[in-house]
Amino acid sequence: MSAITVRNLRVVLPGSKAAVVDGVSFSIAAGKCLGIVGESGAGKTITGRSLIGLTPAGARVTAEELTVAGVDARDLTEPAWRRLRGARVALVSQDALVSLDPLRRVGAEVAEPLAVHEPGLGRADRSRRVLQLLGQVAVPEPAFRARQYPHELSGGLRQRALIASALAASPAALIADEPTTALDVTVQAQIVLLLRQLKESGIALLLISHDLAIIRKLADDIAVMKDGRFVELQPTAALFAAPQHPYTRELLASISQSLVPAPPKAAPVVLAARDLTKTYGPASAPLRAVNGVSFELRAGHTVGIVGESGSGKSTVARMLLGTETPDSGDVLLNGEPWSRVPESRRRARRGGIQIIHQDSLSAFDPRASVLQILSEAIALDGSRSVRRERREQATRLLELVALNDSLLGRRAHQLSGGQRQRVAIARALARQPRLLVCDEPVSALDAPIQTQVLGLLVSLQQTTGLAMVFISHDLAAVRALSHDILVMKNGIVVEQGPAVELFLAPQHPFTRELLAAQATA
Amino acid sequence: MTLHYGQVRGADRPGARLFGRLGGMVLVVWGAATVGFFALRLIPGDPVDALIGLGSVSAQVRDQIREDWGLADPLLVQYLGYLGRLVQGDLGTSYRRQQPVADVIGQQFPPTVQLMSLALVFALLLALGSALLGRGRRTAPLAGLLELVAVSSPNFWIGLVLISVFGFGLGWFPVVATAGFGALILPAVTLAIPVAGIISQVLRQGLDDAEALPFVDTVRARGASHTRLVLRHTLRHAAASSITLTGYMVGSLLGGSVLVETVFARPGLGRVALNAIVDRDVPVVLGIIVLAAAAFSMVNLFVDLVFERIDPRLATEQAYA
Numbered sequence: 052m053s054a055i056t057v058r059n060l061r062v063v064l065p066g067s068k069a070a071v072v073d074g075v076s077f078s079i080a081a082g083k084c085l086g087i088v089g090e091s092g093a094g095k096t097i098t099g100r101s102l103i104g105l106t107p108a109g110a111r112v113t114a115e116e117l118t119v120a121g122v123d124a125r126d127l128t129e130p131a132w133r134r135l136r137g138a139r140v141a142l143v144s145q146d147a148l149v150s151l152d153p154l155r156r157v158g159a160e161v162a163e164p165l166a167v168h169e170p171g172l173g174r175a176d177r178s179r180r181v182l183q184l185l186g187q188v189a190v191p192e193p194a195f196r197a198r199q200y201p202h203e204l205s206g207g208l209r210q211r212a213l214i215a216s217a218l219a220a221s222p223a224a225l226i227a228d229e230p231t232t233a234l235d236v237t238v239q240a241q242i243v244l245l246l247r248q249l250k251e252s253g254i255a256l257l258l259i260s261h262d263l264a265i266i267r268k269l270a271d272d273i274a275v276m277k278d279g280r281f282v283e284l285q286p287t288a289a290l291f292a293a294p295q296h297p298y299t300r301e302l303l304a305s306i307s308q309s310l311v312p313a314p315p316k317a318a319p320v321v322l323a324a325r326d327l328t329k330t331y332g333p334a335s336a337p338l339r340a341v342n343g344v345s346f347e348l349r350a351g352h353t354v355g356i357v358g359e360s361g362s363g364k365s366t367v368a369r370m371l372l373g374t375e376t377p378d379s380g381d382v383l384l385n386g387e388p389w390s391r392v393p394e395s396r397r398r399a400r401r402g403g404i405q406i407i408h409q410d411s412l413s414a415f416d417p418r419a420s421v422l423q424i425l426s427e428a429i430a431l432d433g434s435r436s437v438r439r440e441r442r443e444q445a446t447r448l449l450e451l452v453a454l455n456d457s458l459l460g461r462r463a464h465q466l467s468g469g470q471r472q473r474v475a476i477a478r479a480l481a482r483q484p485r486l487l488v489c490d491e492p493v494s495a496l497d498a499p500i501q502t503q504v505l506g507l508l509v510s511l512q513q514t515t516g517l518a519m520v521f522i523s524h525d526l527a528a529v530r531a532l533s534h535d536i537l538v539m540k541n542g543i544v545v546e547q548g549p550a551v552e553l554f555l556a557p558q559h560p561f562t563r564e565l566l567a568a569q570a571t572a
Numbered sequence: 573m574t575l576h577y578g579q580v581r582g583a584d585r586p587g588a589r590l591f592g593r594l595g596g597m598v599l600v601v602w603g604a605a606t607v608g609f610f611a612l613r614l615i616p617g618d619p620v621d622a623l624i625g626l627g628s629v630s631a632q633v634r635d636q637i638r639e640d641w642g643l644a645d646p647l648l649v650q651y652l653g654y655l656g657r658l659v660q661g662d663l664g665t666s667y668r669r670q671q672p673v674a675d676v677i678g679q680q681f682p683p684t685v686q687l688m689s690l691a692l693v694f695a696l697l698l699a700l701g702s703a704l705l706g707r708g709r710r711t712a713p714l715a716g717l718l719e720l721v722a723v724s725s726p727n728f729w730i731g732l733v734l735i736s737v738f739g740f741g742l743g744w745f746p747v748v749a750t751a752g753f754g755a756l757i758l759p760a761v762t763l764a765i766p767v768a769g770i771i772s773q774v775l776r777q778g779l780d781d782a783e784a785l786p787f788v789d790t791v792r793a794r795g796a797s798h799t800r801l802v803l804r805h806t807l808r809h810a811a812a813s814s815i816t817l818t819g820y821m822v823g824s825l826l827g828g829s830v831l832v833e834t835v836f837a838r839p840g841l842g843r844v845a846l847n848a849i850v851d852r853d854v855p856v857v858l859g860i861i862v863l864a865a866a867a868f869s870m871v872n873l874f875v876d877l878v879f880e881r882i883d884p885r886l887a888t889e890q891a892y893a
């Protein structure tokens with residue numbers, strides 16, 4: 052019997068005529084997994100949300116059939132949905148740091164579905180169940196973890212706790228919306244394993260992800276979604292063996308694609324890091340965030356820094372930017388001292404080094420339009436330009452990043468993830484930098500968009516001779532762009548060398564581990 | 573890694589943090605005493621006039637008084653003497669009442685504390701009620717309007733309205749009485765209303781902000797009702813932003829009590845302060861300034877501690893700083 056059956060599901064959001072989900076049909080049997088893959092905005096999340104009655108307020112959901120765990124879920128009232136949610140169908144969403152209430156203890160969060168659906172359960176019984184659940188999802192020391200707050204747990208443990216909370220009231224179906232996106236590669240693999248065990252224990256799993264590699268490891272069937280429709284729905288093996296739709300083929304190509312960087316040429320050294328060391332914490336228990344990192348970066352070249360979170364990548368980035376002073380060692384920018392001079396002497400040279408963050412949404416003033424964001428950056432280079440001129444310059448910047456001027460009036464939250472990152476790049480380019488530091492610039496983007504943005508960075512480098520520092524936990528992205536690669540672990544560079552050699556013959560076990568994790572992905 | 577480090581430092585340094593805060597409190601009180609001391613010297617006129625009141629005395633007696641009260645010493649000597657006595661808990665002697673300032677304040681302190689505490693309780697209850705009920709599609713504009721009226725109404729006006737309606741009109745509460753709980757209610761409500769307006773605004777905004785956080789989806793996906801969502805989750809987030817404000821509001825309550833005690837003819841610190849200012853009774857004014865500074869920094873210390881209880885992330889974050 053199917054745990055979830057959906058026939059001709061349509062969802063229309065308020066204030067729009069077009070359906071965001073347009074005639075989708077599928078069913079998931081107990082113990083099976085359907086993966087939905089597609090770009091953001093394809094309607095994946097809304098499809099998942101309509102199975103749990105959490106579509107945005109005012110959305111119109113219609114279907115010929117919508118059966119969730121044996122219940123006809125068409126036109127359910129809110130109280131009826133509440134009886135279903137958590138008890139019959141549960142939701143695990145992306146990034147447990149924001150998906151768990153940060154002000155409540157992990158145990159209370161895990162216990163909430165029990166408190167809602169089994170109010171008769173005594174306090175002692177409930178906490179015993181919480182420990183059981185945490186044990187079931189392999190959280191070590193469950194009694195200790197239950198008393199901690201979400202921010203005190205690592206990303207992987209948080210996600211496990213979120214899953215435990217979803218399982219608390221023994222639902223028959225689980226909707227996992229990008230459950231591994233915010234995690235490191237190795238932790239991703241562990242969560243995938245956990246989800247597989249759940250599936251094998253009889254839960255019907257709807258897995259939503261932009262990452263085809265993750266879906267491939269879990270799903271029995273895969274639906275490829277684009278513009279609100281399933282363009283293809285096939286058993287996993289068949290989809291990979293014989294993709295029917297051109298969009299599926301494009302998706303498949305994007306996971307193996309590698310952008311060949313331009314051949315290095317003789318060029319001046321833009322940035323040199325010499326034996327950078329940074330220690331945090333009290334002298335009694337020092338934490339070596341970065342220990343002895345050295346490299347040189349020439350114009351038109353890219354150096355990639357890869358490692359898991361906590362490996363010291365971002366600390367290196369901050370030292371390169373001069374927002375953090377190394378304890379020892381030195382950064383030279385264009386051959387002149389950079390990290391050891393006072394900020395007043397750096398300020399005039401700041402325009403030459405720019406950064407792109409992972410989350411450009413929070414790097415923009417939410418009230419500012421794209422025009423204002425870009426104008427501000429243009430005005431910073433000292434030239435007091437008139438309004439019309441600034442508009443022209445902003446348009447030119449957008450053209451550089453392959454956007455057109457129709458976006459000038461939009462605010463950051465009205466842009467798609469890819470557009471936002473392009474605007475962030477345009478803003479960085481406004482000051483005509485010679486060096487761009489990219490800290491996880493594409494990690495928040497869907498695979499096809501990632502490829503586009505990476506391609507944009509490569510072509511910008513070829514036309515302008517930009518030097519780039521590219522920081523990522525994603526080996527594939529680093530591989531696509533970098534001429535030289537540093538592999539970091541616990542603040543130390545465990546391996547360093549030209550990209551080609553590093554991939555052909557990795558020396559350090561950790562590099563091999565990373566490569567292996569990527570290969571199975 | 574970084575998280576672990578935060579925990580370690582957060583765990584082994586709370587003692588040092590508390591010590592630092594107490595040091596800060598001492599600084600605040602010292603600063604208030606110093607500024608108050610010198611500012612009050614700038615008031616034109618001879619303190620001796622304040623001491624003798626309306627009677628007239630010979631120049632010889634005036635000099636004698638000046639000598640006795642130490643007013644002939646250089647200003648710095650007077651200041652250091654004052655600080656020295658302050659450290660020992662001696663606030664000096666009132667010019668007018670010829671009794672220790674500590675006694676004057678001590679007698680009038682309890683009625684004001686009662687008034688302020690009850691006002692704070694009323695303010696919190698009113699704010700909570702208005703914030704919880706005033707978030708529906710129809711009730712939100714109404715709540716907003718009420719808040720605006722509450723915030724923009726001066727204390728004495730509210731007091732007069734309440735007296736005429738509930739005192740003279742309905743006769744529910746005594747108009748002028750100094751004893752008993754009934755006599756406390758109208759003044760406390762008067763004092764509470766503007767404060768409640770501000771806290772309610774911040775609380776409602778906080779609830780709205782919290783409801784936009786991503787974890788709300790998770791809570792709803794567990795089948796929790798809206799009531800549960802607010803009471804168990806978002807109210808706590810909203811309280812975190814309101815609690816700091818509540819600390820500052822205690823200062824405003826102290827200021828408001830001057831007006832309210834006058835309107836309702838109640839005894840209390842506010843009236844003592846008012847009279848002391850009118851009479852140029854410098855030691856009493858200074859004593860109240862010092863007391864207010866001490867009380868205010870104590871309340872804020874308490875607020876900080878509560879804040880950390882509400883938002884556990886803060887304890888960790890502060891460890892980084």
